[in-house]
Every structure is written in structure tokens, then in C-alpha cells.
Amino acid sequence: MGWHQRTIRLAPRARGFHLVTDDIVRAWPEVARCRVGIAHLFLQHTSASLSLGENADPEVRRDLERWFTHAVPDGFAAFRHVTEGGDDMPAHVKSTIIGASLSIPVRDGSLALGTWQGIYLCEHRDEGGARTIVATLQGE
Amino acid sequence: MGWHQRTIRLAPRARGFHLVTDDIVRAWPEVARCRVGIAHLFLQHTSASLSLGENADPEVRRDLERWFTHAVPDGFAAFRHVTEGGDDMPAHVKSTIIGASLSIPVRDGSLALGTWQGIYLCEHRDEGGARTIVATLQGE
Amino acid sequence: MGWHQRTIRLAPRARGFHLVTDDIVRAWPEVARCRVGIAHLFLQHTSASLSLGENADPEVRRDLERWFTHAVPDGFAAFRHVTEGGDDMPAHVKSTIIGASLSIPVRDGSLALGTWQGIYLCEHRDEGGARTIVATLQGE
Secondary structure (H helix, E strand, O other): OEEEEEEEEEOOOOOEEEEOHHHHHHOOHHHHHOOEEEEEEEEOOOOEEEEEEEOOOHHHHHHHHHHHHHHOOOOOOOOOOOOOOOOHHHHHHHHHHHOOEEEEEEEOOEEOOOOOEEEEEEEOOOOOOOEEEEEEEEEO | OEEEEEEEEEOOOOOEEEEOHHHHHHOOHHHHHOOEEEEEEEEOOOOEEEEEEEOOOHHHHHHHHHHHHHHOOOOOOOOOOOOOOOOHHHHHHHHHHHOOEEEEEEEOOEEOOOOOEEEEEEEOOOOOOOEEEEEEEEEO | OEEEEEEEEEOOOOOEEEEOHHHHHHOOHHHHHOOEEEEEEEEOOOOEEEEEEEOOOHHHHHHHHHHHHHHOOOOOOOOOOOOOOOOHHHHHHHHHHHOOEEEEEEEOOEEOOOOOEEEEEEEOOOOOOOEEEEEEEEEO
């Protein structure tokens, strides 16, 4: 099948960790036509992240938000980049820690996620707005 | 050589950071037949991670365990997802920080790691059990 | 265009987070001939990292250094791997957190970065010296 690239837009979400596997799969029908390959997701932002996480208990996502905001508190006193709000520089730090892209193997037309793995959009801003992903698929 | 995909199973390991470069290379003979490409390792779990780290002094791996468990302590008071044990939610956080996959360039039949780089399995559970990796190789 | 691989050497930089998008683009003319693909950057070191970050205000990079050195202080008392200096083991931890590689989609001859995204070299040593990247491009 060679290369396929598209843009996926995710609707605005509240600050926190969100399971978006279904949104991604629905928006990316080409994955179903790929026998073996790599599905690459690239978030074009520096105040949100993409990660893989537990897909069952929503409390896990809330605990992740609790820990990350404990580790990188809003209004951290040492920060000087403060004009965009107390949640902005912490969002850049969290994005640096977690990262903005994922590479997921494709096998027999599906993302080869583990039983308990899901794709998370990690929204680090209070009002992050819609988020844009460049989705690149290559395979055969 | 096009695409090649296989499953690599890693035997159970104690909690901590483990150098597994040799296990990976031994289980993946196709890499030796690849002149240039990308070797992708994808761990199908949310309580362990894959990373690249110093391959010489075992104390580095123990220090990594010391720092990560200091930063994300077992039984962290704010966590609510606690029914699977005090090491479970910290494992999910560490996995979110470190990540579950690696992309390593292949050059002349070998992983193009730096002199001091090795592949780590980061086991965040006390009893994590065997771990499964989807290994995808593409190149020519 | 198939596969293209080259080595990119970055000149020594002071400890901290550095915007190197232009250095990378200048050293990698093949990207301009790629319509769609993936550009992969792999740093062959365990005491520095690559990340994506805000490309406008230099204070963001200084705040990242402030937070990471707060979270992983030089001379952290629990570390035993100390013979290479008080900044060495913290550098390994920061490299484990941030990661040594980036996969960036290519679209119409350019890296498909978001408006505010740039490529950072994160230098975690006081005297890290020159850094080597294996740059692998595949596309059509």
C-alpha cells in the first residue's frame, strides 16, 4: 500500500488524560487495509502530548493528571515564561516528558496494541482547544 | 528486504532497569540482513517501558530505579487506582514518562547504537511476569 | 526516493535546551526531495536528549532546564554512579525521561512541524562536547 498521510483533528477536551483510541481508528480507515506496517501519530503542539496507557479504569487517567500536576505544579515559582498563564509552562514541561508522537505497529489491518493499551491524548492546558495530528501510515 | 514483523518474549525480570540488548539482537536475526532501515520495538504493556541507557556500569540502572521510585513512590497518597497494589499506579506513571517503544536505525546489518547505548527493559512492577514486544523491521 | 541515511554532527553546546531545527534542516538536504515520508533522528548518547518544544521564547528553554534540574538535582544523594561528576547520573535520568530519538512526518519536502514546534537538543552535561545523530529518511 506504500505511504498514506492524513490530518486528524481532535475536538477540544478538558485538561487531563483522555482515551482516544476509537477517535483515531475511526478517522484512519487505511489502517484496515494494511497487513504489516507502522502507524505514526504526530501531534503538532507543544502543550499537549500523546501516550499509551491503561484502557480500562478511568481512575488511572485521573491519577496520571494528579501525579503530573503534582510534579509540575501550575505557577511553579522558578518559571519565568508566565505571560500565557500558570498552566502554560507546566504544559511545555509535561509535553517534553511525555512526547508528541507515537509509532504503533500494524498487524493484519489493526493497530497491534496490547490488551490493556489505549491511545491517550494528554491535554495539559486548561483551554487547549482542538488539537491536530499528522497521521502517517506506511506498510504493505 | 521490505517488511518483517515478529513477536519477542522477554522472560520475567525483577523490578528495575535491565540491559536486554543481547536478548533483542539474538531474537531478531533479520536485522543482520538489513543494510539500511528502522528497527521498531513496541512493548504491549502499560506497567513497563523500553528505553536506551548506559550499557557499562550496572549501578546506572540501579540509580535509575532509585530516582524513578523516589519521584513516583509506591503508595503515593493521591492515587485512587490502588486495588492492584501499591506498585501498580506508579508503574503506569513511569511507563507514561519513559514510553513503550523505540525506533533504532539499522546500518550495515546492525542496530546503529552509540558506543555506550544499550536497550533497557524497565520493569516497574514487583511481579511483572513475562513481557511481549512486537518487533517490526523495515529496510533494504 | 527509498532510504537515505547520514550522520549529523552538532557542535558542542552549553548545558541546557537548544533550538536546533535550522542546524538539522541545513544538514539534511534530502528532506526537500521527499513528498511524503518519515524523518528519524537518533542521538547516539545517553547524557543528552532530543525533543520537540516551543520555538519562539528562549525563556521556555531556560525554564525547561530549571524544572529538569530541580526534579533531578546534581549530586542527588541516592546516586552511587558518581565517579564521572555530579551532573553525569542526572544526565542519564533526564535522557531516560526525554528520550534520544524523534520521528517527524515529512510533507511536500518539509518537516511537518506545528507552527510553534522546533527541534531541541537537550544537553544535560556541563561539558557534553559534540553530539552525533544518525538521521534516517524514508519516503517517496
